[in-house]
Amino acid sequence: MISISIIEDHDYYRASLVNAIKENDSFQIKGIYATAEEAIECLPGNTPDIVIVDIKLKNKSGIDVILETRNNHLNTQFLMCTGFQNDEKIFSALKAGAAGYIIKGSTTAEIHDALIDLYEGGSPMSPFIARKVIGLLQNKDACNKKVDLGLSVRELEVLSLLSKGLLYKEISDQLFISPNTVKNHCKNIYRRLHVQNKIEALNKFKEYNYN
Structure with a gap:
């Protein structure tokens, strides 16, 4: 048996969900x-x-519930409930840890299907939101592909x-080092990256997803 809790501030819809689940x-x-x-x-x-x-x-949101x-x-899954299929908050909820969502106005059968799908390892959501989730994962994957350029943290x-x-003077002000030190760092950067100038260094920097 699948145990379910409901968090809904609208009295009528809360009662409808209860009746549908029962x-x-x-x-x-x-x-x-x-x-x-x-x-x-x-x-x-x-x-x-x-x-x-x-x-x-009304006060704290459904996303706050997940985060808190x-x-x-860890064994509880969160199924968001929203009035709009492409609500931007759905994406935020999924990033916070929700596993799927249903639309207010879904039929009893659709609610049952979503709950069973979720319980069995699925993630009920529209193609629009699924595409955004895939995009997020692809961006994370790109970030994880950063190659060690052999440079120090500085x-x-x-x-x-x-x-x-930024210019050398601006960099020195931001890092609290002298402009001459910045220049020396740049020389070391060019040597380590096997490039001749700043443009080539920046191209390599962007090539390996550090931009």
């Missing part, structure tokens, strides 16, 4: 909360398999500031 004998309701604050306080003693969370609650409870509920700092268009 129609399936595979589900058991463990908790019903009208506010994020109430849920955050009560969930530690009542850990369900799935929590259906309204994204837009997920570390204590040399990387200097090269990073050069890539932003």
